[in-house]
Amino acid sequence: MTTHDRPFGRYLEDFEVGDIYKHWPGKTITEYDDHLFCMITMNHHPLHTNAWFAENETVQGKNVVVGNLVYSLVLGMSVPDVSGAAIANLEVESLTHQRPTFHGDTIYAETRVLAAKETSKGDRGIVTVETKGLNQRGEEVCYFRRKVMVWKRGAAPERARPYGEDIWGDGPDEG
Numbered sequence: 001m002t003t004h005d006r007p008f009g010r011y012l013e014d015f016e017v018g019d020i021y022k023h024w025p026g027k028t029i030t031e032y033d034d035h036l037f038c039m040i041t042m043n044h045h046p047l048h049t050n051a052w053f054a055e056n057e058t059v060q061g062k063n064v065v066v067g068n069l070v071y072s073l074v075l076g077m078s079v080p081d082v083s084g085a086a087i088a089n090l091e092v093e094s095l096t097h098q099r100p101t102f103h104g105d106t107i108y109a110e111t112r113v114l115a116a117k118e119t120s121k122g123d124r125g126i127v128t129v130e131t132k133g134l135n136q137r138g139e140e141v142c143y144f145r146r147k148v149m150v151w152k153r154g155a156a157p158e159r160a161r162p163y164g165e166d167i168w169g170d171g172p173d174e175g
Contacts, residue, residue, distance in 0.1 A: 009084025011153040012125035015116035021081040026108040026136075027073055029065050034103060037069040065101040070142050074133035077109040082129055083148045085156060090126065093145040106136040114145070123155035 038048045046053035047064050054063045083089060101107065115128040126149055133142035151157075 005159070007084075008080050009086060010082065010150065011085060011156060012116060012118065012127065012150050013153050015113050015127050015150075017113050017115060019113045021078070021111045023077040023081055023109040023111065026106045027077070028106040029069065029073070029101060029103060031063070031103040034063070034065045034069060037072075038066055041066075041068065043068070060100055060102075063103055065103065065105070067097045067101075067142075070097065070101050070107065070133060071095060071144065073107055074109045074131055074142050075144075075146075077107075077133075078111050078129075078131050082111055082127070082131075083150070085150060087124060087149040087151060090147040090149055093128075093147065095142075095144040097142055098140045101135065101141050105141075107141065108134050108136075110134070118152070119149075122152075124149055124151050126150075 035049055038044060043066055045066075047058055047060075048066045049063070051063055055061055058064075109131060111129050111131040113127065113129055116125055118125040126147055128145065128147050130143065130145045132140050135141050
């Protein structure tokens with residue numbers, strides 16, 4: 001029998017400059033997603049929440065997904081591959097939105113490693129990555145660079161669960 005732990009994040013030794021992580025899966029942004037995010041974050045701009053306003057008084061002619069939702073979604077997609085085992089997210093160096101995202105667009109994300117350097121403490125390092133969010137047409141809609149502090153493998157706290165190791169007993173249940 002083999003037990004498989006799903007990896008979540010990487011340690012300093014796992015980051016190679018130039019590596020690209022293709023995050024999976026993508027996410028279609030619905031009108032509901034956009035409106036809920038706007039209400040939670042107190043962004044009540046009618047460009048995001050009022051179809052008549054968007055159709056009649058904006059350049060785009062339809063509702064635009066709030067940019068911070070697009071950024072948050074792309075950042076979230078990168079967590080299992082980049083910062084799931086991080087000590088801290090240190091900095092977002094830049095954030096740009098190249099084109100609008102609309103209700104019904106599906107967003108995908110990819111990250112490239114730019115730098116990985118051990119800190120003076122010796123048990124951790126700082127990784128610099130750049131991440132792109134792309135829509136279903138392959139058009140870049142969001143770009144950001146960030147720095148993440150991550151553990152070296154041997155210094156990372158062991159992952160634990162709030163229950164014992166042998167929840168399955170002696171073998172498959174023969175019911």
